[in-house]
Amino acid sequence: MTxxxxxxxxxxxxxIEVLDGGLEVVPGLKTSGIAAGIKPDGKLDLGxxxxxxxxxxxxxxxxxxAAAAPILLCKELLAKQRICRAVVVxxxxxxxxxxxxxxxxxxxxxxxxxxxxxxxxLPLSTGVIGVPLPRERIISGLAGCxxxxxxxxxxxxxxxxxxxxxxxxxxxxxRLADGDWAYVGGVAKGSGMIHPNMATMLAFLATxxxxxxxxxxxxxxxxxxxxxxxxxxxxxxxxxxxxxxxAPTDPQGELHDGSPQVRDxxxxxxxxxxxxxxxxxxxxxxxxKVLQLRVHGARWPGxxxxxxxxxxxxxxxxxxxxxxxxxxxxxxxxxxxxxxxxDLDALELRLGGHLVFTDGHPQLDxxxxxxxxxxxxxxxxxxxxxxxxxxxxxxxxxxxxxxxxINANYRT
Amino acid sequence: MTxxxxxxxxxxxxxIEVLDGGLEVVPGLKTSGIAAGIKPDGKLDLGxxxxxxxxxxxxxxxxxxAAAAPILLCKELLAKQRICRAVVVxxxxxxxxxxxxxxxxxxxxxxxxxxxxxxxxLPLSTGVIGVPLPRERIISGLAGCxxxxxxxxxxxxxxxxxxxxxxxxxxxxxRLADGDWAYVGGVAKGSGMIHPNMATMLAFLATxxxxxxxxxxxxxxxxxxxxxxxxxxxxxxxxxxxxxxxAPTDPQGELHDGSPQVRDxxxxxxxxxxxxxxxxxxxxxxxxKVLQLRVHGARWPGxxxxxxxxxxxxxxxxxxxxxxxxxxxxxxxxxxxxxxxxDLDALELRLGGHLVFTDGHPQLDxxxxxxxxxxxxxxxxxxxxxxxxxxxxxxxxxxxxxxxxINANYRT
Numbered sequence: 001m002t003x004x005x006x007x008x009x010x011x012x013x014x015x016i017e018v019l020d021g022g023l024e025v026v027p028g029l030k031t032s033g034i035a036a037g038i039k040p041d042g043k044l045d046l047g048x049x050x051x052x053x054x055x056x057x058x059x060x061x062x063x064x065x066a067a068a069a070p071i072l073l074c075k076e077l078l079a080k081q082r083i084c085r086a087v088v089v090x091x092x093x094x095x096x097x098x099x100x101x102x103x104x105x106x107x108x109x110x111x112x113x114x115x116x117x118x119x120x121x122l123p124l125s126t127g128v129i130g131v132p133l134p135r136e137r138i139i140s141g142l143a144g145c146x147x148x149x150x151x152x153x154x155x156x157x158x159x160x161x162x163x164x165x166x167x168x169x170x171x172x173x174x175r176l177a178d179g180d181w182a183y184v185g186g187v188a189k190g191s192g193m194i195h196p197n198m199a200t201m202l203a204f205l206a207t208x209x210x211x212x213x214x215x216x217x218x219x220x221x222x223x224x225x226x227x228x229x230x231x232x233x234x235x236x237x238x239x240x241x242x243x244x245x246x247a248p249t250d251p252q253g254e255l256h257d258g259s260p261q262v263r264d265x266x267x268x269x270x271x272x273x274x275x276x277x278x279x280x281x282x283x284x285x286x287x288x289k290v291l292q293l294r295v296h297g298a299r300w301p302g303x304x305x306x307x308x309x310x311x312x313x314x315x316x317x318x319x320x321x322x323x324x325x326x327x328x329x330x331x332x333x334x335x336x337x338x339x340x341x342x343d344l345d346a347l348e349l350r351l352g353g354h355l356v357f358t359d360g361h362p363q364l365d366x367x368x369x370x371x372x373x374x375x376x377x378x379x380x381x382x383x384x385x386x387x388x389x390x391x392x393x394x395x396x397x398x399x400x401x402x403x404x405x406i407n408a409n410y411r412t
Numbered sequence: 413m414t415x416x417x418x419x420x421x422x423x424x425x426x427x428i429e430v431l432d433g434g435l436e437v438v439p440g441l442k443t444s445g446i447a448a449g450i451k452p453d454g455k456l457d458l459g460x461x462x463x464x465x466x467x468x469x470x471x472x473x474x475x476x477x478a479a480a481a482p483i484l485l486c487k488e489l490l491a492k493q494r495i496c497r498a499v500v501v502x503x504x505x506x507x508x509x510x511x512x513x514x515x516x517x518x519x520x521x522x523x524x525x526x527x528x529x530x531x532x533x534l535p536l537s538t539g540v541i542g543v544p545l546p547r548e549r550i551i552s553g554l555a556g557c558x559x560x561x562x563x564x565x566x567x568x569x570x571x572x573x574x575x576x577x578x579x580x581x582x583x584x585x586x587r588l589a590d591g592d593w594a595y596v597g598g599v600a601k602g603s604g605m606i607h608p609n610m611a612t613m614l615a616f617l618a619t620x621x622x623x624x625x626x627x628x629x630x631x632x633x634x635x636x637x638x639x640x641x642x643x644x645x646x647x648x649x650x651x652x653x654x655x656x657x658x659a660p661t662d663p664q665g666e667l668h669d670g671s672p673q674v675r676d677x678x679x680x681x682x683x684x685x686x687x688x689x690x691x692x693x694x695x696x697x698x699x700x701k702v703l704q705l706r707v708h709g710a711r712w713p714g715x716x717x718x719x720x721x722x723x724x725x726x727x728x729x730x731x732x733x734x735x736x737x738x739x740x741x742x743x744x745x746x747x748x749x750x751x752x753x754x755d756l757d758a759l760e761l762r763l764g765g766h767l768v769f770t771d772g773h774p775q776l777d778x779x780x781x782x783x784x785x786x787x788x789x790x791x792x793x794x795x796x797x798x799x800x801x802x803x804x805x806x807x808x809x810x811x812x813x814x815x816x817x818i819n820a821n822y823r824t
Contacts (some may be wrong), residue, residue, distance in 0.1 A: 019559035025483070064745065064748040064749050065747070065749075065750075065752070065753060065754055066744050066745055066747065066748030066755065066756055066759075094741075094746070097741050097744055097745075097769065097773065097774060098771075098773055098774075099771065099772040099773025099774075100772065100773070101773065102773070129739075129741025129742070129744075129745060130741040130744075130769070130773075130774045131739065131774075161699070187720075196479055223666040228529075237749065237750065238745060238749075239741075239745045246658065306426035313725060315727065315811070315815070319815075319816050324817065327507065327541075328542065329506075329509050329540070329541025329542035330541065331510075332478050332542075333476065333508070333541060333650060333651045335477070335478065335648065336477035336478030336479070336651065337476050337477075337650075338477075340477070342476060342477055344478055344509075347478075357509065357542070357789065359511065360509075360510025360511040360512065361509065361510055361512070361513065361514070362511075362542045362543075363507060373652075394746055395729070397678045399727070400816060401816045401817060402810055403727070403731075403816070404731050404734065404812060404815070404816060405813060407476055
């Protein structure tokens, strides 16, 4: 018999369970959605998230220079205090490019909602740009939202949709370092090909663990970088994009950044956000496939992003993906067009793990294998552009004829 | 009776006549095109332009980091001497991303052509990327090209096409300051939505006036900026883009930049190039409409270009154009996404001359008028982004379902 050495203590695995549903799994929150008459077709178009008590809140917002009125108001409110009692979201009208009237309308909606739910209230909008917000319909609808709070688990997720074909929800349960279970839930809207289409993306995340607003802000920024920013490519966003995260306050002591509990929670938040991001891309307007592209070996993060953006913005790449044609030359041609210098001889392109281009020329024996991978619903591409340490991973969907008919005929 | 003052001498008007045809109107040049078996369908795929004697030549080439082998060879040859006897162009294969073999193939084609036509010869290619050039078919086809030289006026223009649906030719006759008539002809290929699609654009311009190579270079760079660069947006080009200009040498004395003759010739060159650029956009893959967008009032030219590029790269804008929907909000949302700061309140958008957005909000009374203009085949948009002096004008075509089917199924 040989002596058994005791195993070294392994880093604690984070215990996370996937749950059905979205925000409603989080104790202390209720949601609802109704048809307020903003959309012409009688669909649900007004939703609220209401917390039992004022919450800590963090938000990330569009960097578009033409940001919508509700975005500007949310940023103003969060600059004053990171506390929120309720979120009101309408679809069917973006309240974007609506001038001073739009600012007034956003403020009126928030104030009316405070009378119903307590404050502060953050308003958000998505839908057609440049049309005055039908604020009276929204304000009139708030009583109905209040009456329906908690009545079902999908009407909020439905009420925030525009061209989406399905609701997007995700939830996790995570055992924190102190042994307690915490819940993280999320709901999103957005219909793939976010970049470069700029269909609005909205996402709402919440937990029942009392995370401080500063810690929540850190968590939200870190997880956004590797989830929602994979589909929008840094800063390339619509007039109305927003991601909010809520957590209860706790006068007895809140969880702070750097604590083991927040580390564990962050992983649950990340999983929920990644799940929602993937649902958004898969629900691309007319989309039938998803491309996951990793650009690595760049000198600077900005270089990696510029190359990734040039590739996923290329209609030639997106149509090749749609056609199931492993037209890898279009990927490299698009990369060459990013305004970033690279050495063609140092470039390596892998499709589905197969090396199709290296040393300045294609690897013909690998191409047949690569072509097979382009037929799949999910295609993985990796482009090495040098020996640098910067990389980025992005997701996009294909460009189909259905996409064109949706957007040629949809007035939003 | 009042005394008649003599009219002040008016600046001489440049006398220019539009001619039918393209390169073949230029004395001293012959062209031909044949089917060499590069394209699988037996279509014309190999063309030559041959001058009676070595010519002065100028060229502008793609800035794509993955420039094709023939582009690199042309640049190398022009760096040595700006003289050219013939140009050989094949379609069906781009000889791009083909490594050292591609370089050898381009050189072999040029050398074989020199044996037929005299040198130097510039080779160019367009078509599928990443497939070895079938150089033996090209070299075997050169004798046929030579036999057909001057036999017709369209086979060269046909032989250089890929997804184009029609040939593109333009010609002018211009009376120079010294009273002599000179001819300028041109042929191009390229199938609209050049940006951001990067379908290759090739254009060949020539004159019978003995312009020095330095003057020709200046003329070519200036006219490209306001014609072909309107459709590609500076530097945003495919692996194979090239524009060449030829003019005879004259040991008795050539025309130099700054001379009245070159000034007049430049206007004829500009008209031919503008005509070809417009033909390229109108022949967009699946295109049914053309958008002319002027971005002005920017602080720097790079700002104006970035905003214009963001707008014409937006599938949402292109599909709205296709649907005839004056969805002006998408234009401003795309502008806001260009990474250029601007004051939304200083923005002014005109569609078809109608002011639809100013002072931060839409001008609703003008929208009905604007909507009518979006139904036209040619839509004009002007976006003022501030009080700066920089501007750019670009052309793009719409995004149709036909575009998707062409590019999902076309392997090139």
